[in-house]
Amino acid sequence: MSLIATLSRLEAVTTGRAQPLATVRHRHLSERPLVFVPLTTAGEAGAPLGALVGTDRDAPRLLVVPQPRDRDLRFAFLAELADVVLPYVDSHADAVEAAERTETDPETGKRVKVEVELCADAPQIVVPSRAGVEFVRLLGRSMRFRRTAEQDPEAPHPAPPRVPLLGRWLTHYGERARVPGSSLLLALTEVLGRHWATGQSTLEDQHLGALLAWIDPPAGTSGAEAALRAELARDEQGQLLCPPAGPATDPAFDNKLLAPAIERYDRARTALAAAEDGLEADTRLGILTAAEREVRELVLSRTRPTWDAVWRGLDLLRELPEGAHVEERWTRDRWSFTGHRDRVLAGEPPQPRRDDAVTAANKLATREREQARLDAQEALDDPLVMAGRRLAGEAFAGEVTEVVMAYSEGKRPSPRPLVTVRTDDRPHLGERAKVYRSLGGKPQSAECVGVDTDDGLVVLRVLDKMGRGKEPEPGSVPEKGDRVCFTLFEHEQRGGAKLPDPEQTPWTHGGPPGEPVPEAADPLTQEDVL
Amino acid sequence: MSTEADVDPGTAAARATAAILRDTLHGDARGVVVDSPPGAGKSTLVVRTALELAEAGRPLMVVAQTNAQVDDLVLRLAEKSPELPVGRLHSSDADPYDKALDDLPNVRKSAKAGDLAGLPVVISTAAKWAHVKVDEPWRHAIVDEAYQMRSDGLLAVAGLFERALFVGDPGQLDPFAIVGSEQWAGLSYDPSASAVTTLLAHNPDLPQHRLPVSWRLPASAARLVSDAFYPYTRFRSGTGHGDRHLSFAVPSDGSGPDRVIDEAAASGWGLLELPARHTPRTDPEAVRAVATVVRRLLDRGGAATSERSPEPAPLTADRVAVGTAHRDQAAAVRAALAELGVRDVTVDTANRLQGREFDVTVVLHPLSGRPDATAFHLETGRLCVLASRHRHACIVVCRAGVGDLLDDYPSTEPVQLGTLVKFPDGWEANHAVLAHLGEHRVAWKP
Numbered sequence: 001m002s003l004i005a006t007l008s009r010l011e012a013v014t015t016g017r018a019q020p021l022a023t024v025r026h027r028h029l030s031e032r033p034l035v036f037v038p039l040t041t042a043g044e045a046g047a048p049l050g051a052l053v054g055t056d057r058d059a060p061r062l063l064v065v066p067q068p069r070d071r072d073l074r075f076a077f078l079a080e081l082a083d084v085v086l087p088y089v090d091s092h093a094d095a096v097e098a099a100e101r102t103e104t105d106p107e108t109g110k111r112v113k114v115e116v117e118l119c120a121d122a123p124q125i126v127v128p129s130r131a132g133v134e135f136v137r138l139l140g141r142s143m144r145f146r147r148t149a150e151q152d153p154e155a156p157h158p159a160p161p162r163v164p165l166l167g168r169w170l171t172h173y174g175e176r177a178r179v180p181g182s183s184l185l186l187a188l189t190e191v192l193g194r195h196w197a198t199g200q201s202t203l204e205d206q207h208l209g210a211l212l213a214w215i216d217p218p219a220g221t222s223g224a225e226a227a228l229r230a231e232l233a234r235d236e237q238g239q240l241l242c243p244p245a246g247p248a249t250d251p252a253f254d255n256k257l258l259a260p261a262i263e264r265y266d267r268a269r270t271a272l273a274a275a276e277d278g279l280e281a282d283t284r285l286g287i288l289t290a291a292e293r294e295v296r297e298l299v300l301s302r303t304r305p306t307w308d309a310v311w312r313g314l315d316l317l318r319e320l321p322e323g324a325h326v327e328e329r330w331t332r333d334r335w336s337f338t339g340h341r342d343r344v345l346a347g348e349p350p351q352p353r354r355d356d357a358v359t360a361a362n363k364l365a366t367r368e369r370e371q372a373r374l375d376a377q378e379a380l381d382d383p384l385v386m387a388g389r390r391l392a393g394e395a396f397a398g399e400v401t402e403v404v405m406a407y408s409e410g411k412r413p414s415p416r417p418l419v420t421v422r423t424d425d426r427p428h429l430g431e432r433a434k435v436y437r438s439l440g441g442k443p444q445s446a447e448c449v450g451v452d453t454d455d456g457l458v459v460l461r462v463l464d465k466m467g468r469g470k471e472p473e474p475g476s477v478p479e480k481g482d483r484v485c486f487t488l489f490e491h492e493q494r495g496g497a498k499l500p501d502p503e504q505t506p507w508t509h510g511g512p513p514g515e516p517v518p519e520a521a522d523p524l525t526q527e528d529v530l
Numbered sequence: 531m532s533t534e535a536d537v538d539p540g541t542a543a544a545r546a547t548a549a550i551l552r553d554t555l556h557g558d559a560r561g562v563v564v565d566s567p568p569g570a571g572k573s574t575l576v577v578r579t580a581l582e583l584a585e586a587g588r589p590l591m592v593v594a595q596t597n598a599q600v601d602d603l604v605l606r607l608a609e610k611s612p613e614l615p616v617g618r619l620h621s622s623d624a625d626p627y628d629k630a631l632d633d634l635p636n637v638r639k640s641a642k643a644g645d646l647a648g649l650p651v652v653i654s655t656a657a658k659w660a661h662v663k664v665d666e667p668w669r670h671a672i673v674d675e676a677y678q679m680r681s682d683g684l685l686a687v688a689g690l691f692e693r694a695l696f697v698g699d700p701g702q703l704d705p706f707a708i709v710g711s712e713q714w715a716g717l718s719y720d721p722s723a724s725a726v727t728t729l730l731a732h733n734p735d736l737p738q739h740r741l742p743v744s745w746r747l748p749a750s751a752a753r754l755v756s757d758a759f760y761p762y763t764r765f766r767s768g769t770g771h772g773d774r775h776l777s778f779a780v781p782s783d784g785s786g787p788d789r790v791i792d793e794a795a796a797s798g799w800g801l802l803e804l805p806a807r808h809t810p811r812t813d814p815e816a817v818r819a820v821a822t823v824v825r826r827l828l829d830r831g832g833a834a835t836s837e838r839s840p841e842p843a844p845l846t847a848d849r850v851a852v853g854t855a856h857r858d859q860a861a862a863v864r865a866a867l868a869e870l871g872v873r874d875v876t877v878d879t880a881n882r883l884q885g886r887e888f889d890v891t892v893v894l895h896p897l898s899g900r901p902d903a904t905a906f907h908l909e910t911g912r913l914c915v916l917a918s919r920h921r922h923a924c925i926v927v928c929r930a931g932v933g934d935l936l937d938d939y940p941s942t943e944p945v946q947l948g949t950l951v952k953f954p955d956g957w958e959a960n961h962a963v964l965a966h967l968g969e970h971r972v973a974w975k976p
Contacts, residue, residue: 357719361682497660506688
């Protein structure tokens with residue numbers, strides 16, 4: 001944790017309210033996000049119990065699996081989920097704008113510009129917490145290798161038609177969520193935690209109710225009290241007043257309420273199957289329907305508070321103006337969405353179970369680049385974030401006290417003005433260390449010539465962005481009295497080296513993986529046929 | 531054949547080197563891996579292999595990890611064989627290489643690999659090599675510091691050579707990624723793993739060698755470092771207990787710093803222990819203690835006698851280094867040293883001290899004053915680097931209570947299926963070092 005974050009947390013403790021960590025919003029928020037609040041069954045990975053999902057905060061769609069271990073009911077749930085999510089995804093797939101992309105021409109090997117489509121907007125899914133992102137990933141993994149009856153008429157338990165496709169989309173979203181700064185799939189606790197520091201630990205911040213209690217406590221209570229209540233307060237039946245955001249549920253709820261309800265549902269179903277005549281079946285169907293409704297009510301009672309909390313959190317975030325670079329990062333999200341749309345349209349197979357060596361290395365390189373880019377952009381967009389970097393010695397701000405014109409040696413001397421900056425910051429500057437400032441959105445670099453820590457003076461030699469002439473272009477060199485802010489980190493990230501194509505994987509990494517074989521469907525397991 | 535322990539260190543090392551050269555020059559394996567403990571002559575081996583390959587007329591590319599390492603290798607090559615044409619491939623940034631290279635007539639420098647074509651040896655960093663495209667791969671490569679190279683770094687350059695010698699120190703800091711990479715844990719080609727891990731996972735039959743003798747570490751340190759960090763691949767020092775000697779002209783004034791200096795001069799190790807306390811990372815008292823020890827080391831007229839020369843060499847600022855875990859700690863120590871008027875003493879983090887050598891090191895213990903022990907601070911390699919940079923003595927400055935802290939925080943990193951568990955773990959190594967340091971403890975007294 002950075003020093004400024006620690007200080008903010010201490011301040012949150014003393015004031016009883018979360019303190020801002022940012023003055024602008026650093027993540028894109030869609031006009032019409034799809035909020036997804038899933039619940040899972042204890043004891044079995046990837047067995048959904050139910051979910052609230054939708055784009056209208058007043059009309060969420062409730063999906064419930066009354067017996068989570070029943071595979072048919074689970075498929076029915078997933079099919080219903082596909083009916084909500086896929087139309088939402090498709091609604092973004094058709095509105096496109098023309099864009100250019102550089103590609104390598106396969107014949108000449110040259111880099112050429114090609115006209116391509118870029119989706120004008122991308123679907124955004126919001127889940128309550130990081131565990132929700134994991135659950136999206138798990139659902140995606142559990143669905144994308146299923147076979148529908150159409151794909152494989154022999155499949156013993158074919159999946160409903162659109163389920164494998166939903167699996168591919170959720171997998172794409174889960175994978176994209178690993179890219180720093182991406183906004184296709186957001187965990188609300190993470191986004192809120194980026195913008196506010198609470199007086200509790202980061203682990204406790206993963207509880208959406210407690211986190212919101214710190215940020216926006218009810219009138220008359222402190223954040224700490226409200227958070228404690230959100231975490232621990234129970235009613236006379238021993239149930240949490242604020243159910244956890246899931247996907248895992250509270251054990252007291254599981255044992256006292258959910259398990260008996262599911263058992264009643266099971267009994268009613270068995271009884272219905274054993275009904276001997278129509279009249280008896282009618283009565284028993286009524287009991288079964290009532291039992292199912294009871295489970296639905298329970299699931300609704302545990303997801304609705306979280307649903308409302310997610311929208312409240314989004315409201316809080318919308319109050320912050322969007323950071324200057326957010327749009328640029330969202331454009332990369334749109335590229336990511338468009339790319340996957342094209343792969344689906346082209347009939348490509350689902351994402352493989354495991355990345356090959358080259359894909360894994362490319363992904364890691366991309367994410368490291370995005371992380372560095374995000375760190376730089378957040379600081380440039382937000383003086384409060386920059387203050388944190390200044391406090392860490394990674395940037396400094398101050399007033400220009402002197403500018404001395406100087407020139408480079410050589411045949412065509414170029415301007416290399418010496419700029420003295422007085423600063424109260426304590427940057428970790430070494431001799432000839434490179435520093436950067438933003439000049440009209442472009443980084444201008446300078447090198448450190450000398451530091452006088454006693455008087456807080458830093459002498460810099462400006463190196464570029466001054467035009468081609470002998471005299472620097474107007475406005476390209478700081479003037480005496482200017483307030484300037486230089487960073488020790490670079491503002492833009494260079495692209496890494498190009499890795500070999502997968503079919504040219506070298507011997508050190510196992511050699512070429514060979515012809516891609518279509519991945520087999522997930523085999524049936526004992527758990528599948530409970 | 532006699533075992534290593536029976537023969538003298540020089541013979542044991544020569545045997546190992548001969549076997550490595552045989553496999554590299556005449557073997558048929560595509561790769562040879564050499565594990566080298568601290569100061570075991572890794573650079574000497576690289577230079578010697580490069581010269582032999584050049585002599586045999588086999589074009590060679592050398593991959594190192596940092597520009598400083600590349601420049602160092604070029605200088606060493608030129609020193610051994612001034613006539614040999616060497617190519618230094620560099621980036622197109624300003625000041626891409628050490629200016630000392632400009633004085634070497636047979637070293638050609640360029641930012642384009644094409645300009646260096648046909649030279650017997652071309653040296654560059656892995657990052658620069660990754661941008662090079664060739665029609666015909668090099669017949670040979672030497673990959674230096676291969677344990678500090680990431681698997682994806684090797685992936686980017688492995689297409690450039692047919693076969694390679696991989697040299698490195700498995701005990702030093704593992705490469706790291708600034709984003710999570712758990713999703714690939716357990717895959718043989720996990721891009722965040724070390725290059726050697728991936729190489730051996732795919733090519734388990736490659737010949738592996740080990741340099742058995744550390745020429746840097748004194749006899750007092752080799753045993754501890756070997757036991758604590760290389761328990762299954764032991765090594766020994768090239769010198770005996772009486773071969774090195776550190777003495778001071780100015781006698782001790784009885785203060786904590788002076789007493790710990792004398793303890794370290796006599797035994798090779800010293801622990802200056804401050805009272806237990808939870809502190810910020812840049813613990814002002816500990817930082818001041820480190821600076822004071824350095825100041826006294828220089829003030830007391832130290833003289834180092836070693837096998838290198840019969841005459842004692844003065845202990846000057848450039849022969850002393852301070853090692854820390856974090857960059858802000860290094861910055862704080864630098865500021866404290868500047869206040870005491872000390873210049874030219876290297877102060878850096880473990881990551882940046884890798885591969886460097888000094889007569890005396892002063893180490894701010896990574897766990898000093900901490901309320902918790904994270905995986906970062908427990909990392910085996912970090913402590914190993916800090917405890918193995920010295921030729922004569924190592925002085926550790928630390929708050930009391932680290933032993934209890936270790937017991938409170940056993941390592942809790944999740945075990946990933948399919949990954950090779952590294953032994954010893956940082957927790958155990960930390961305990962081993964701490965136990966040994968405890969025998970050379972001096973309480974802080976200004």
